Amino acid sequence: LNSFKIQITVRSLSYSALSPEQSLLSDQAKDVAHRAYAPYSHFRVGTAVALINGTIVTGSNQENAAYPSGMCAERVALYAVGAQYSGVTIKALAIFSLNNSATDHIISPCGACRQVMLQSERRQLSPIEIMLCGPDSVLILDSAECLLPLPFP
Ligand SMILES: [Zn+2]
Numbered sequence: 016l017n018s019f020k021i022q023i024t025v026r027s028l029s030y031s032a033l034s035p036e037q038s039l040l041s042d043q044a045k046d047v048a049h050r051a052y053a054p055y056s057h058f059r060v061g062t063a064v065a066l067i068n069g070t071i072v073t074g075s076n077q078e079n080a081a082y083p084s085g086m087c088a089e090r091v092a093l094y095a096v097g098a099q100y101s102g103v104t105i106k107a108l109a110i111f112s113l114n115n116s117a118t119d120h121i122i123s124p125c126g127a128c129r130q131v132m133l134q135s136e137r138r139q140l141s142p143i144e145i146m147l148c149g150p151d152s153v154l155i156l157d158s159a160e161c162l163l164p165l166p167f168p
Contacts, residue, residue: 023161028153037107037155040065041148043073044111051075051088051113059113060088060122064096067104072096089128093135104139108132108159109146121149124162132159133166 033041040063048061055078064072074092078085086094089110096105112122124132136143142158156162 021164023164024157025161026155028155029151030153033153036065037109037146037153040071040107040109041111041146041153043071044109044146044148047073047075048088048111048113049075052077054078055080055082055085057114061111061113062088062092063109064092064105065107065109066096066100067106068100070100070103072100087125087128089124090131093128093131096135104141105135105143107144107146109148109153111148121147121152121154123147126163129159129163130167133163136160 030038030041043063044061046061047063048059051059051061053059053076058076060076062074066072072092072095074088074095076086076088077091089108092108096103110122110124132143132145136159142160145156145159145162147154
């Protein structure tokens with residue numbers, strides 16, 4: 016039998032158990048979700064990215080009448096990091112959706128964003144902590160790799 020198992024570790028923390036840096040990052044992700052432009056999906060998402068120099072870069076999803084022109088919060092934030100802080104190492108990335116309470120789900124990024132997160136991680140040769148912020152708790156992954164096993168390319 017030729018098979019193998021892929022395991023990832025996901026830590027679930029209450030908000031009170033977060034470090035001060037993690038708390039700040041999740042707060043920023045929540046704040047920026049309010050600035051999403053989502054008249055079509057009504058699914059508002061915020062992302063906050065912590066850089067090693069202490070800077071936090073945020074993004075929210077931006078939709079467009081020409082649907083494919085829209086962009087997820089995660090990529091808005093990561094591309095802003097690339098444009099404004101090229102070469103600065105990313106420490107952590109937090110994602111929050113205002114729709115969480117309605118669905119009671121913790122937000123999890125789409126496939127395209129997972130790919131972009133992973134490539135950011137590979138470019139900087141160090142892991143990015145991923146925080147998936149729900150209504151009551153946060154799932155923490157030590158690396159973007161955890162979100163995309165068997166990645167392209
Ligand atoms: Zn996405």
